[in-house]
Amino acid sequence: MKTLWTKLYDWIDERVELGGLIEFMGKKYVPVNRHSVWYYFGGVSLFLFIIQVVTGILLLLYYKSGEQLAFESIQFIMSKVQFGWLIRSIHSWTANLFILTAMIHMFSVYFEKSYRKPREVTWVTGMLMLFLALGFGFSGYLLPWNELAFFATKVGTDIAGAVPIVGKPIMVFLRGGEDVTGATLSRFFGFHIAVLPGLFTVLLGIHLLMVQRQGMSEPMERGDQPAAERQRMPFFPNFLLRDLLLWLIVLNLLAILAVFFPWELGKKADAFASAPAGIKPEWYFLFMFQTLKYIPGKILFVDGEVLGILLFGLAGLLWMLVPFWDWKSSRGERNRFVNYVGIFVIFYIIILTVIGWIV
């Protein structure tokens, strides 16, 4: 006698050939080694992204874009909508945790040289997704239309405007005019819920497809070991269930953060008010913001701020293109230089972020 579940499985299997998929998943293995813990950060980032999509859609049911409505609609969500406070707080907390886990994921991949051939496309799509995540953060920050967001957006777009030649048009494009106004809010809303998610989904599709096709990268030192000696575990169900376990813990952490530290709304933005003291960007932009403060006004004949922005741009580009200039790792050789660069970047980001936070 077949159970109801078996009948249901058979019904679906006859139509979509589940057997093939399960067979494929059953053959997938995840390397087990002392660095295995880092593999989970990709999954956690994916989970957080899914939360963002779900909570974002829920917020969309009540959020109203526009200078006169945005702040009030968030206020309404926070105070009148059932569990609106929870959804909004989780959305805000997840946004920050997502960038954090994505960065941890990126650095773990970097130090393990998992970007090396043949995973260059996976690395580049991952990096592009991280940049998009920063765009999500920047655009989403303005949507409540509160005082801090308003002035942070002003400062942020001003910095973009300092880039030579293309800066000014980019700034005007982002703001929808010369100043941060309701037009900027409409644009940022559009970027946040349509443009960025569209691009992100395409990149995420490629990224996941590549991971599934190529499997997870083995650490370089295990390259010499015979395949039979390498420890591994099945992706399904072992690794997937472990992923699920971690996701549940992260979900609990988010609930705790949302209840004990509900995301504040602050004061409504007022274009005519003077900027409050100590305007700072979100923590993930803080190291760049702090660096720009330290750069002198003029270095030779170049504007200090412009030079800083160009250097960050160049550094970001080189970082993204690491698989293409780290030939040694691709050949299976050790490349200490890449490690030193990575360690320097991590320390630089942490120290400048802490200084920016304290000062």
Next chain:
Amino acid sequence: MRPYVRSLAAAFIAFSAILSAASAQDKCLSCHEGVGGKPVELFQRDIHHAKGVTCAGCHGGNSKTDDMEKAMDKNAGYIGVPKGDEISKACAKCHSSAEMMKNLHSSIPTGQFEKLQLSVHGKLAVNGKERIVQCTTCHNAHGIVSVHSAASPVFPLNIVKTCTKCHGDPAFMRTYNPSLPVDQLEKYRTSVHGMRNLKGDAKVAECASCHGSHDIFPVKDPRSSIYATNVPQTCSHCHSDAKYMKEYKIPTDQYEKFSRSVHGVALLKKHDTGAPACNSCHGNHAATPPGVNSISKVCGTCHALNADLFSSSPHKKAFDERKLPECETCHGKHDIIVATNKLLGVTQEAVCSRCHSESQNAKGFEAARGMRSLIDSLESQEKTAVSLVEEAEQKGMEISEAKFKLRDAHQARLESRTMVHSFNQERFKEVVAKGLGVTASVREEAVDALDEYVFRRIGLGFATLAITILVVSLYLYIRRIERRQATGAE
């Protein structure tokens, strides 16, 4: 040579010239006496003539010679009749030099010219060539006498006419400040100051007493002695001087009381220029104490609603009949304190019981007691609502709407205080009821927010428990699978 040595030398040379001219016979005067004319006649009564200053002191030239060409030689410094700013400069030659004034045995202060230049009168005239006012505009040119002399145009009894020459001329004033009234003299003559001045009392305030003499600034200039925050000090200059005011037999503690009052604190400590100064109630040029019947109108220029309610209340008639000053009876005058609920009711501090006693006027007594009880309960409800909202806010709850409503509650309490002046219990109850309604709604929202705060924590506890059970189950399930896989592999 150091600058001060140079100045001393210059002063000495100029002084020697003037004195030597004076010591010799003033040839200018002796010749011009023959020609006759008003200036010569006036100059002989001039204080400068008495002090030995010759015509050359102002006109330049050589007054020791009777040779006209030498006397009026431009090389000898002859300038003829000074024009425009040259006039004040000629006066300033001595009046801005302490050394010169000392040598002329004069104790009058120096620096008038510099003050005049900075003042509103020191601005450029419409012709753009000279300043509006020169020394001679007020002091005359020849025949100048001491300011303490009754003949001086700036003597207290004469100065109002002197100022009015320009300030009472609409055609002239229009060219500088069309919005400035030109009826100050008429108003002044209706004031206590003006009437006494007309009777020959030189001690009472005239134009210069309040506006200053050389350093006059527009009323909106904080340097002006009649700028809102400076007015009380200006008035108190005379009115707080017991010795000076002795003969007028009026109190001299107004400034002291005012500076302690709600108005005084706002004006003098908080620098709120919208707060009333002396002139706001007593008037400016027509300064006089407001009459008993018109006090509510005077106070009503700011406290309009209170005044209207009072005028249509039963108290108006009662106060008029008993000749009680309206607002002042309950609130006082110069020492008005912040009006709190304590003023209302029948307690010892309350003012109602001064007239309404339980035995003689039971109806009024009960009304006062009832109104006090209502306003107290509104205040206490508002305090409770505020503390609940603060507590909810501190706990991180979004409660901005209730917080916004608190303004309505506060407004209702202010309205109820105003409504006290109608002395109508029904109208008062209506306003208080509105306030109580708002505070009840705020309280309800704040309590809901606090309940929600507890609910969230309990909810989180349940969610955490459920997730923990799931996590543990999952962990055990993974272990079971892996054990089975290990057994299978063996």
